[in-house]
Amino acid sequence: MAVETFNYDNRIVRNFALATTIWGAVGMLVGVLIAFQIYLPALNFGIPYTTFSRLRPLHTNAVIFAFVGNGIFMGVYYSLQRLCKARMFSDALSRFHFWGWQVIIVSAALTLPLGFTVSKEYAELEWPIDILIAIVWVAFGINMIGTIIKRRERHMYVAIWFYIATFFTITILHIFNSIEIPVSFMKSYPVYAGVQDALVQWWYAHNAVAFFLTTPYLGLMYYFLPKAADRPVYSYRLSIVHFWALIFIYIWAGPHHLLYTALPDWIQSLGTVFSVMLIAPSWGGMLNGLLTLRGAWDRVREDPILKFMVVAVTAYGMATFEGPMLSIKSVNALSHYTDWTIAHVHVGALGWNGLLTFGILYWLIPRLYNTRLYSTRLANAHFWIATLGIIFYAIPMYWAGITQGLMWKEFTADGYLQYPLFLETVLQIVPMYVIRSIGGSIYLLGMLFMFYNLYKTIKAGKLQPEESAQAPALIDERPSKLKLIFNHHWLESRPVQFIILSVIAVSVGGLVEIVPTFLIKSNIPTITSVRPYTPLELEGRDIYVREGCYTCHSQMIRPFRSETERYGEYSKAGEFVFDHPFQWGSKRTGPDLHRVGRKYPDAWHYNHMLEPESMSPGSLMPAFPWLISNDLNTDHIAGKIRVMQQLGVPYPAGYDGQAQDDLERQASNIAESLKTSGVDASADKEIIALIAYLQRLGIDIQPE
């Protein structure tokens, strides 16, 4: 058997490693900034681009796709080559993947603060960037699968399975959730509306957590933890069971994000059942990771790399225990919309993803640079600082979440809400917000320790861009059945790429045509009094989306007495049929807005946007004074109406030509009404449109 000599590509691994380090720090810095802003709204410095509601999506996207994303690619490019005993399939694709991904990150960092957003959580980026993501992601997939095909090791180690599942599922999720009809270069409307949009979105977002933050990192755990501990995984058999059980269950759990909403009850129950089942494979995986260290716990005491990994796996276990618990309706009734969710996701992000990434970096960088880690002591310090940061982050957030959840539901003996003022429940937990911002800063400080340590390590060593290895070529012992089916030579040599490419081609083409027609029928309103938005309301809604109001305000009143007392009639699925995209939100830092229409006079909203504290003393909402000075851009109103018509919104035929007149008429009415309240506002400002939208919210089913 001929032994072949080949080189592993270390440069691409190094590039992704640096990217994850740098973007990680940037993403967390934005996180720390918004953690301060949540109780000191003036920290936006009066600039729209640095306001909480625009930065929060930037923070989540940066941490998920820039920090964890580059972390995944770093680990995959290192481990896949070695597990397959092969160089990456194509150096050109590797480079395209790396630079393409960085371009996506930079364009996200520019467009999100500028207000270009679809407002679907973790899928906020507008359609041109969505297309770029799909292209770069498929390039990654081709590169990975090409490497697997030309592998010199017949057995595919379990980590590879996790990587394949990541690629395949994220492709499907991204395509389905991003089907939008463009209005202009940076504005589009999702084809789904209301409750359907919510379901698709949370099917996506849940599985983004599952297949972007979890499965690839489990693959990395199964590679780097045994490597760092220098002993095999506790049970290889369990790891295989872990993988297959996890992927078959995970994809059905999405509806647990929409418990007690207007989503049909049976879908909610389906989500709950699968979520609870998820405990089994998740904990199997966690125990498999921890038990790998059996007989080596003495080394954990001294080796910071193992410390990082052990706490990461423990955090995985805690988060995957908590997730199913939060998916139980009675727990969710208390936890949803509160900081409990924020605590939960940060145990996952800071603990599982963060610490595992740090552990891998400390292990990997010295190997890439053919040297030793500059300081074990500094790495140890980083470990303790990071752990402390997580504790100072998570505990106050759990405390805040439960406190606020209980306060929302508290009634007096006479049957009135104990805390009818929403603001009271926010001010109660401000001390917790303060501690959280300190916790986040501590965690970020730890990263600076790592920066210095890795910098000194890199300085001391020299990058080994090519690492030579030897392995015998793989000889096909078993003639596969595929060969008999596909007799053509070209197909035989590339069956997997061929299948994947055709699946993607068929999905994209088919979906674009089929999905809208499929959905339009179901968009016929079931509540006859629910009308489409007027042109001015539509423009106001787009401003609501642009400013990211959904990051703090929900539009979904759950059927609890505590909520109907506070906000009004509970929300019904039929009320959202014209909402492209839905704006249900997932967190109430401010009150729910679904029934805010007609609750306050127009002038109240005007003054509230100009200076929230003038209407609501002590308010922590940032001011939005630019809405008052900005002229409303109505250039695209005809196009917007046409897209809505395409999506089945029943505007009369030819209404696009009439929209501008209607818009101006409604705007001058609102300006008139403001004038009678002593507010002198011009009718062509953005605030007028926003007021029109807010006053429209939730009034369709109210008696006139």
Place this chain on the structure above:
Amino acid sequence: MSVMFILILASLFVAVCFLIAFLWAVKSGQFDDRHTPSIRMLLNDKKDNKNMHNIDQNRNEMREN
């Protein structure tokens, strides 16, 4: 709620693909050996050996200091 059918179909599509992959993996003998792969992945290419015990070396030095 017709979108539910789309999502179920998409999810089933994913599940069926994984099922096919699983059946292929079982049939082609991927899981016949459930032990040695976990050890084989630990065997290093020669380059790696030199730095294998970085931390151990650092630790020893710390002790000596």
